[in-house]
Amino acid sequence: MSALFNFQSLLTVVLLLICTCTYIRSLTQILDKRKTGFLGVFWKCARIGERKSPYIAISCLAMALSNLFY
Structure with missing residues (x-):
């Protein structure tokens, strides 16, 4: 499935881009x-990424844990 149609993959791509x-x-x-x-x-x-770095870091951790367990 493409990253455009899967919301979790889209969020992963956006976080990686940032x-x-x-x-x-x-x-x-x-x-x-x-x-x-x-x-x-x-x-x-x-x-x-510079201004919201604590929120981006928490989002990256949450996304990593989500990808690890699902």
């Missing part, structure tokens, strides 16, 4: 150049 963008932004400042347009989505995901 975590990946935040990690890439911490290594390089490549996402700061593109704040608008299609590539601005990655900058926004990085900002969400």
Whole structure:
């Protein structure tokens, strides 16, 4: 089943996107150049990961436990 039709898979993909963008932004400042347009989505995901990091971490833990036991 595609990640677009399964809600749990969609949440996993979104969380991984946020975590990946935040990690890439911490290594390089490549996402700061593109704040608008299609590539601005990655900058926004990085900002969400930076600002909401405790909630993102708890969500990642919950998703990991959910994937582990289901």
